Amino acid sequence: MPPQPALAFDQVTVAFGPAEVVGLTSLEVDAGEFVSVVGPTGCGKSTLLNIAAGLIAPTSGRVLVAGQELRGINRSAGYLFQGDSLMPWRSARDNVAAGPEFAGRPKAEARDAADHWLARVGLAGHGDKYPHLLSGGMRKRAQLAQTLVLDPPILLMDEPFSALDVQTRQLMENELLALWQANRKSVLFITHDLEEAISLSDRVIVLAAGPATRPIAEFAIDLPRPRDVAEIRLTPRFRALEEQIWSVLRAEVLKAYRQGNAA
Amino acid sequence: MTHVWRLLLAAALLGLWHVGSITGVLSPLFFGHPTAILATILAWFASGEIWPHLAITLSETLLAFLSGTICGVGTGLWLGLSPRTRAVLDPFIKAANAMPRVILAPIFAMWFGLGVASKVALGFTLVFFIVFFNVLQGVREVPPTVLNGARMLGASPHQLLRHVYLPAALSWVFSSLHVSVGMAFVGAVVAEYLGSSAGVGYLILQAEGMFDVDTVFAGIVVLTLCALVLDALVSLAETRLLIWQPRADAARET
Numbered sequence: 001m002p003p004q005p006a007l008a009f010d011q012v013t014v015a016f017g018p019a020e021v022v023g024l025t026s027l028e029v030d031a032g033e034f035v036s037v038v039g040p041t042g043c044g045k046s047t048l049l050n051i052a053a054g055l056i057a058p059t060s061g062r063v064l065v066a067g068q069e070l071r072g073i074n075r076s077a078g079y080l081f082q083g084d085s086l087m088p089w090r091s092a093r094d095n096v097a098a099g100p101e102f103a104g105r106p107k108a109e110a111r112d113a114a115d116h117w118l119a120r121v122g123l124a125g126h127g128d129k130y131p132h133l134l135s136g137g138m139r140k141r142a143q144l145a146q147t148l149v150l151d152p153p154i155l156l157m158d159e160p161f162s163a164l165d166v167q168t169r170q171l172m173e174n175e176l177l178a179l180w181q182a183n184r185k186s187v188l189f190i191t192h193d194l195e196e197a198i199s200l201s202d203r204v205i206v207l208a209a210g211p212a213t214r215p216i217a218e219f220a221i222d223l224p225r226p227r228d229v230a231e232i233r234l235t236p237r238f239r240a241l242e243e244q245i246w247s248v249l250r251a252e253v254l255k256a257y258r259q260g261n262a263a
Numbered sequence: 264m265t266h267v268w269r270l271l272l273a274a275a276l277l278g279l280w281h282v283g284s285i286t287g288v289l290s291p292l293f294f295g296h297p298t299a300i301l302a303t304i305l306a307w308f309a310s311g312e313i314w315p316h317l318a319i320t321l322s323e324t325l326l327a328f329l330s331g332t333i334c335g336v337g338t339g340l341w342l343g344l345s346p347r348t349r350a351v352l353d354p355f356i357k358a359a360n361a362m363p364r365v366i367l368a369p370i371f372a373m374w375f376g377l378g379v380a381s382k383v384a385l386g387f388t389l390v391f392f393i394v395f396f397n398v399l400q401g402v403r404e405v406p407p408t409v410l411n412g413a414r415m416l417g418a419s420p421h422q423l424l425r426h427v428y429l430p431a432a433l434s435w436v437f438s439s440l441h442v443s444v445g446m447a448f449v450g451a452v453v454a455e456y457l458g459s460s461a462g463v464g465y466l467i468l469q470a471e472g473m474f475d476v477d478t479v480f481a482g483i484v485v486l487t488l489c490a491l492v493l494d495a496l497v498s499l500a501e502t503r504l505l506i507w508q509p510r511a512d513a514a515r516e517t
Binding site for chain 2: 131
């Protein structure tokens with residue numbers, strides 16, 4: 001039997017009422033593979049991720065997790081949201097400890113695991129702070145720790161760094177790569193930033209402009225690893241890939257732009 | 264400097280009142296004497312006569328506050344999480360909230376007698392709706408990302424209730440503590456005034472019956488001081504309970 005993909009969309013469509021948000025979509029993420037999905041703003045990228053997370057059920061088709069059809073919340077996946085998902089009434093440590101606590105692990109053990117992961121993401125000594133006292137970058141790190149403490153085989157990431165300034169963002173991208181390199185999870189990474197997609201991924205999938213978005217092209221990223229996201233952008237191969245993908249993406253972005261203007 | 268002005272203003276008002284009452288410009292029958300009022304208050308505390316009444320009024324306040332808050336949180340969570348039931352009950356809730364509930368005092372007096380229970384009942388109806396509407400709001404305003412985040416971290420429906428909805432709702436309850444504690448106090452005093460056998464409201468009621476306006480004012484002063492102390496205690500509790508919230512005066516870092 002060939003190895004199962006960690007995550008697979010099998011002819012998935014999603015409609016909210018009469019509006020088809022996701023058209024016929026099939027895609028796979030292999031175990032340990034880093035896949036990015038790029039598409040114009042507002043095309044339904046997040047919907048795709050919510051389906052993989054099990055937060056939304058597809059209207060038709062199936063989502064397979066390690067070969068098993070997904071029903072309800074995807075327990076094998078961690079989700080890094082675009083917005084703030086930290087519980088504001090819990091300190092950073094208690095936020096990271098939440099997952100293990102929900103799973104029924106003893107409180108002391110959960111807090112030890114939380115401290116370990118806070119240190120791994122560079123937040124050692126900030127455990128007692130409440131989220132409103134953390135900077136945007138620190139909150140993202142805490143969210144990352146909160147997700148990784150559960151060691152999920154699949155990571156779903158929804159433009160997680162889009163709200164950060166450029167410097168913090170590159171730092172976080174490099175740290176994400178280092179963490180991923182150390183423990184290879186299957187990653188489905190959503191972004192509208194093509195450079196980010198190429199510098200992080202093994203594979204980039206381009207989505208059509210909405211409505212009824214669907215994958216229209218796929219590119220293998222054969223850049224060597226380990227990578228530095230800032231340096232890799234300067235290599236000729238990166239530029240060539242970017243040009244290639246952008247030639248497909250540009251048409252979709254223009255389409256979305258015109259729709260946005262017409263609406 | 265502000266303090267000096269405040270003291271001067273208070274002294275001026277009390278002075279005018281005093282002069283007005285001894286010269287007869289302000290009829291002592293209706294306005295009393297500030298000195299007599301002070302004497303009444305001092306006598307109450309010196310003889311200890313006031314303590315049982317204060318204890319009654321304050322325990323009614325406490326019981327009304329606790330029962331109203333607990334039921335308000337429970338009902339708010341329940342209806343906040345079951346929109347269908349809420350849709351059915353909505354007009355009844357609106358009607359019950361619109362009703363001038365102070366007027367229920369005579370009914371509660373008939374049902375529960377002149378003792379503590381009828382006062383608690385009135386305070387309860389006042390506190391309940393404040394807490395209830397705040398919890399409803401709190402449940403509705405849980406950020407979807409926080410909710411989905413907790414679900415993705417493996418929270419069961421029960422854990423969502425305990426670790427997401429309840430803290431979100433309580434933050435609203437805590438920020439309305441001043442109002443709800445104040446209302447519990449108002450409920451207790453008003454119900455006492457409308458019919459009772461003990462409490463500071465009862466003292467005022469008795470004095471009014473004998474045209475003893477000094478004692479009425481003395482009761483009002485004692486109640487006001489009590490309300491101020493309660494408010495200060497609530498402020499203390501607030502800073503402890505809402506430690507995780509960004510303070511309005513501290514700029515949010517991003």
